[in-house]
Amino acid sequence: MACPSATFTVWASAWLAGAVAPDDVLDALSPWAEAHDVQAADPATASATGLSAPGTPVSSVAFLLAALRRTTPRSPGRLVLPAPGDVRGLPGPGPFSRHATAVGEGVVFGEAGLGLVPTRIAEGVIRWTVHPLPEHGPPPEFVPLAQTERDLREEVRRSASILTSLGVARHRPGVREEIAAALRARPASLWPVGMPAQSLRVLQHADEVEAILGAAAVDEPGGALSASAASARRAALRPIETAVRVARRAAVAEAVRVLVASPLV
Structure with a gap:
């Protein structure tokens, strides 16, 4: 992750x-x-x-x-x-x-x-x-994890709607397999005992959204977007990328807070 x-x-x-x-x-x-x-x-x-x-x-x-x-x-x-x-x-x-x-x-x-x-x-x-x-x-920036989860989901929904209205969110055969392959290719992260479950959930969600972003940025074979459509797609995806970064920072900050408060070994 x-x-x-x-x-x-x-x-x-x-x-x-x-x-x-x-x-x-x-x-x-x-x-x-x-x-x-x-x-x-x-x-x-x-x-x-x-x-x-x-x-x-x-x-x-x-x-x-x-x-x-x-x-x-x-x-x-x-x-x-x-x-x-x-x-x-x-x-x-x-x-x-x-x-x-x-x-x-x-x-x-x-x-x-x-x-x-x-x-x-x-x-x-x-x-x-x-x-x-x-x-x-x-x-340090403080963003409640529950809020980052909501914001990430909302950005995904909003951007999907915008991409559809722009005509640049078309079904591409094999896209689900592309997303699954991207997730499998990620290193299997190791985390300490006591890692907060909510932090793990947010990090996993951020990984999934990032894999979707990668698939959304790929043009269909033989169907390269016009410059204006590509620019519109980029503008629609940018808020999701920001939300992913915010979510990861918040998840790591919460994990650090909890682990640092753990009893000493």
Whole structure:
């Protein structure tokens, strides 16, 4: 479900709170890539964190966890899912904000003054780049999970109606199979014991809606849309994409809140 940054936000926050073991964090990341390495974005950040500098041998996630423990002993992380025109949750302008927006995800550890961005640099390899933050960023966004579920369902209904009225929501043979295949292709996310059921439900719903979005963005064979119709379709789908990001952020934030409050191991 979700993305590597969501997995790291939940598990690293639970580990910082003493609710899971460090090996659990490493195991949880494995479905996303066979190997994860870590590098500081610049020499100053490398010196401050003890992580590898650009151009030197990379560090491991275990070293990243240790650096977080030194700089922010128990403060949880926060998931960001920026997109052009929707940069909620980001700190001020800077390399982290630009990198996270380009990739579409990241993790903010505000009290540590660090931001993490995962990038797939090769088949089976994800690199976590650690950036210094210019500021802690805005206060965490709070959206009740029940509201995000309602909003997501409403956006799906509204956009489906708009697409139909525009004549760009036609039945395409095999579309259900496309959606099912897209969901099967997602890494099987691992979550800590005690993960709130509501968070899991919202994350699953967000995955399903995202798979539908992918199918809706595909033209029928031999039936490419006109430029105006394609633009209208894009405008109709954009609010759903926003609702998916909001839902995922809210689900992860609630999971972190509950897990951080768990008894220590």
